[in-house]
Amino acid sequence: DAKTTQPTSMDCAEGRAANLPCNHSTISGNEYVYWYRQIHSQGPQYIIHGLKNNETNEMASLIITEDRKSSTLILPHATLRDTAVYYCIVRVRTGNQFYFGTGTSLTVIP
Amino acid sequence: NAGVTQTPKFQVLKTGQSMTLQCAQDMNHEYMSWYRQDPGMGLRLIHYSVGAGITDQGEVPNGYNVSRSTTEDFPLRLLSAAPSQTSVYFCASSYSGNEYFGAGTRLSVL
Numbered sequence: 451d452a453k454t455t456q457p458t459s460m461d462c463a464e465g466r467a468a469n470l471p472c473n474h475s476t477i478s479g480n481e482y483v484y485w486y487r488q489i490h491s492q493g494p495q496y497i498i499h500g501l502k503n504n505e506t507n508e509m510a511s512l513i514i515t516e517d518r519k520s521s522t523l524i525l526p527h528a529t530l531r532d533t534a535v536y537y538c539i540v541r542v543r544t545g546n547q548f549y550f551g552t553g554t555s556l557t558v559i560p
Numbered sequence: 561n562a563g564v565t566q567t568p569k570f571q572v573l574k575t576g577q578s579m580t581l582q583c584a585q586d587m588n589h590e591y592m593s594w595y596r597q598d599p600g601m602g603l604r605l606i607h608y609s610v611g612a613g614i615t616d617q618g619e620v621p622n623g624y625n626v627s628r629s630t631t632e633d634f635p636l637r638l639l640s641a642a643p644s645q646t647s648v649y650f651c652a653s654s655y656s657g658n659e660y661f662g663a664g665t666r667l668s669v670l
């Protein structure tokens with residue numbers, strides 16, 4: 451089931467903030483929003499997750515709308531190493547089934 | 561602390577051959593899972609395990625078997641390889657909802 455919708459691709463200038471949107475209009479009350487990224491066919495890497503409050507860590511910020519139907523991942527100062535495919539996933543925290551879509555291919559431009 | 565280790569990194573098989581992809585984790589995680597990723601696609605869940613002795617099917621289980629005799633190991637067996645199983649295979653383990661992925665096994669079936 452495709453629970454999330456993301457743009458296929460985005461560009462961002464190096465040093466600028468990258469804002470990656472995700473729609474998840476059918477999200478359930480107990481489902482979290484997770485973000486992962488995959489750099490050049492390596493294994494996906496965890497970035498951040500949240501339930502309803504905005505979250506920030508050393509890598510990124512996650513902004514979730516009040517109705518929880520969409521979210522935005524923010525990379526505050528994008529670098530060339532942030533070029534990757536970014537996946538937005540919704541799932542219950544204790545479940546083990548991640549369903550990846552095709553994600554957003556982010557290209558950071560020098 | 562090695563994290564999630566997958567072997568081999570590369571493998572070429574002939575149609576009909578069988579083989580086992582190995583996955584080991586040293587983080588004492590209960591949850592482990594196998595995904596495949598075809599070119600230009602997101603990851604698709606093959607099988608998963610919520611603990612030793614317990615396994616279940618994901619989205620695309622046909623042609624694959626798994627077992628979980630220990631917490632550390634979660635091997636994936638291809639019973640009779642087919643060209644459609646040419647893909648990159650990722651193993652992951654998780655605790656409290658955050659997945660940690662291995663580096664992947666690139667499999668070609670001729």
